[in-house]
Amino acid sequence: MNELIVLSDVSDGTAVLTLNNPARRNALSAELMVALTHAIESASENPGVRVIVIRANGPVFSAGHDLRELVGHEQTEYEAVFEICTELMTVIRTVDQPVIAEVHGLATAAGCQLVAACDLSVASEDAKFATPGVNIGLFCTTPGVAVSRAVPRKKAMEMLLTGEPISAGEAERAGLVNRVVPAEELEVTTRALAERIASSSGETIKLGKDAFYRQIEMDTDAAYRFGQSKMVENLGKVDAKEGIQAFLDKRKPKWST
Amino acid sequence: MNELIVLSDVSDGTAVLTLNNPARRNALSAELMVALTHAIESASENPGVRVIVIRANGPVFSAGHDLRELVGHEQTEYEAVFEICTELMTVIRTVDQPVIAEVHGLATAAGCQLVAACDLSVASEDAKFATPGVNIGLFCTTPGVAVSRAVPRKKAMEMLLTGEPISAGEAERAGLVNRVVPAEELEVTTRALAERIASSSGETIKLGKDAFYRQIEMDTDAAYRFGQSKMVENLGKVDAKEGIQAFLDKRKPKWST
Amino acid sequence: MNELIVLSDVSDGTAVLTLNNPARRNALSAELMVALTHAIESASENPGVRVIVIRANGPVFSAGHDLRELVGHEQTEYEAVFEICTELMTVIRTVDQPVIAEVHGLATAAGCQLVAACDLSVASEDAKFATPGVNIGLFCTTPGVAVSRAVPRKKAMEMLLTGEPISAGEAERAGLVNRVVPAEELEVTTRALAERIASSSGETIKLGKDAFYRQIEMDTDAAYRFGQSKMVENLGKVDAKEGIQAFLDKRKPKWST
Structure with a gap:
């Protein structure tokens, strides 16, 4: 049996998770979403993993939900599908390691949500x-949760109301994508970005990623109070002490995490 | 008597509402704002209307509030003017149909707010x-409510503090405008965008537009919980069942709404 | 003794505050931050000051916190440093006058936060x-509070997770910077922007700046209600009455503030 999610070697600190159902355009079936969630959690628990990359086999990154799961079933089954989807998106945000989407071809509906939900892309x-749900009578409301937190409001509305695709360049200008490169440079660029992040202290990245998503939901005063406490907590960590001392000593730091 | 708001033919599903007081630079007098609010509500209640376009006659889209209403009156009268203005902006956000601003010439102060308040432009x-209120000692605070939710914070501050106009291109890059076209293509481009949206299921668009503006005010976890419930609600609608089945059957859907 | 903060002549309504510790790359030591906070407050209390500009001497705008204060001390001392930092950023947001950052060279960590915290740059x-804290094991969490409110989320995350610098052009496209000009035009461009703002009524700018930062934290309905009350309050001010009447009379207004 083919695995829906393939985990590549993590020798360089980067766990690469590949969506591997190209015949189904990497549809985010409940089975695939559960497998991806578990693969992320499992990679995250591996102390050697410092960054997680999500990529895909085949011509399409991901076409979104498996529509066969969204017609002719009971409401409780639909509820389960979206609960699984939200759990996947939430795990991406809450695991210790940054998660980078490496995107080629089409990323549509929940596939576009997956990109928007990653820390970087x-x-x-x-x-x-x-976000073409309007074409099938099913508005991309949950993809919109992620997309509208990544791009300006009118751009999100345009994608959601028209369902029409935007190019990689438009996605970059809007804030949905961090970098756009020729197809033949996609893997090496993503890997270089991952290695850049993997060269930092794991506990620093963990603390910072968590704090980022918490403070962004607060009003500015509360965010500063929370951020201050996190800076002080960070200074108590062994890697901060080492990093700052190394900087003052003009030498390279040695991270313990 | 000339109508302040002219409603054009809606045979193609698009109600076009034209600001029609060019001699007054389409100033948003209380009378015109009430007329526009009613015209939007009336169009919205017409089952044949799937998209609403707001455009303007004359060289100026809209110069904002009628300043004669903002000097020499009682405080209660000023309160009434801004209450009417907020009601107009709120109706645009809460009617079932998407509202598109079709903008030429100048859109200033509350006229700029009107553009920012539309779903698309x-x-x-x-x-x-x-947002040139500083030039007359009246900061564009309420226009700023809409503008600061459409563009990055420093760009909004620059517009508000300097009062200087930005070009259509800058407005597009900032997120205030979705598309910029030569003047002679403005109408046809807007109409094509409207028709694209009008080709979708009305109940899907209604559910999605409402859900979008609700979820964007929530924190991410709450937005996902709310979004999940909306996806399931959407799946219970006749047009979603038809749309998904049509997709699986590789045929065009027939919307009932 | 050299002053850490130099106040330039304010004859044109603009108080220019210069970070003046180039030998220490204008590090935001507690001492310098307190001096800058006091300088801002003092300038703000001068009735002749209508705009405040923050610039720097030497090749570096500011390299952020003085790292000697962030290693080998007690936790309460760290808490004091970040409390002082937040107070500085908060004073920038809450003084009556707009604050413009005039940036050359490097603005890193809390130095980047300082730019992001200014009204304009x-x-x-x-x-x-x-925001290169990851390089020293100290995630730029508090700089991220300001940066993530100025630029799109994925761009903020990229800066925070990689620590790599972005160019002035990228900063402008992302929303961190309002204008980018050749080095030899930096001062004159900033001064022209300041003069543009200084030509407006002081009480109008004060009311508007305060209202802007309050409404942006609210949901849209609350922001409109609050904004309406501020518009009515603004109309009761002498400069609004003068400004609107002058506009209707087609003459230049004479501000009393």
Whole structure:
């Protein structure tokens, strides 16, 4: 049996998770979403993993939900599908390691949500992004939760109301994508970005990623109070002490995490 | 008597509402704002209307509040003017149909707010946008409510503090405008955008537009919980069942709404 | 003794505050931050000051916290440093006058936060912006509070997770900077922007700046209710009455504030 999610070697600190159901355009079936959630959690628990990359086999990054699961079933089954989907998106935000989407081809509906939900994303020039639920009578409301927190409001509305794809360049200008590169440079660019992050202290990245998503939901005064406490907590960590001392000593730091 | 708001034919599903007081630069007098609010509500209640476009006659889209209403009156009268203005902006956000601003010439102060408050906007290359209240000692605070939710914070502050106009291109890059086209293509581009949206299921668009503006005010976890419930609600609608089945059957859907 | 903060002549309504510790790369030591906070408050209390500009001497705008204060001390001392830092950023947001950052060279960590916390910013083409705390094991969490409220979420995350600098052009596209100009035009451009703002009524700018930062934390309905009350309050001010009447009379207004 083919695995829905393939985990590549993590020798360089980067766990690469590949969506591997190209015949189904990497549809986010409940089974695949559960497998991806578990693969992320499992990679996250591996102390050697410092960054997680999500990529895909086949011409399409991901076409979103498996529509066969969204017609002719009981309401409780639908509820389960979206609960699983939200759990996946939430795990990406809450695991210790940064998660980078490496996107080629089409990322649509919940596939576009997956990109928006990652901490960072790199796209090939051919990539396209869409929330085309309106074409099938099912508004991309949950993809919109992630997309509207990544791009300006009117751009999110345009994607959601028209369902039309935007190019990688438009996605970059809007804030959905961090970098756009030729297809042949997609993997190496993503890996270089991952290695850059993997060269930092694990506990620093963990503390910072968690704090970022917490403070951004607060009003500015509360965010500063919370942020101050996190800075002080960070200074109590062994890697901060080492990092600052190394800087003052003009030498490279040695991270313990 | 000339109508302040002219409603064009809606045979294609698009109700076009034209601000029609060019001699007064389409100032948003209380009378005009009430007329526009009623015209939007009336269009919205017409089952044949799937999209609403707001455009303007004359060289200026809208110069904002009628200043004669903002000097020499009682405080209660001022309160009434801004209550009417907020009601107009709120109706745009809460009617079932998407509302598109079709902008040429100048959109200033509350006229700029009107553009920012619409779901989408299309502008001609000559269009300019400004919140110039500082020039008359009246900071554009309520326009700023809409503008600061459409564009990055420092760009909003720059517009508000300097009062200087930005070009259509700058407005597009900032997120205030979705598309910029030559003046002679403004109408056809807006109409094509409207028709694209009008080709979707009305109940899907209604559910999605409402859910979008509700979820964007929530923290991410709450937004996902709310979004999940909306996806399940959407799946219970006849048009979603038809749309998904049509997709699986590789045929065009027939919307009932 | 050299002053850490130099106040330039305010004859044109603009108080220019210069970070003046180039030998220490204008590090935001507790002493310098307190001096800058006091200088801002003092300038703000001068009735002749209508705009405040923050610039720097030497090749670096500011390298952020003085790291000697962040290693080998008691936790209460760290808490004091970040309390002082937040107070500085909060004073910038809450003083009556707009504060403009005039940035050349490097603005890193809390130095980047300082730029993000200003109402507006102008940068020379050579300027670079970074939140490089990850390089020393100390995530830029508090700088991230300001940066993530100025730029799109994924761009903020990229800066925070990689620590790599972005160019002035990237900073402008992301929303961190309002204008980018050749180094030799930096001062004159910033001064022209300041003079533009200084030509407006002081009480109008004060009311508007305060209202802007309050409404942006609210949900849209609450923001409109609050904004309406501020518009009515603004109309009761002498400068609004003068400004509107002058506009209707087609003459230049004479501000009393």
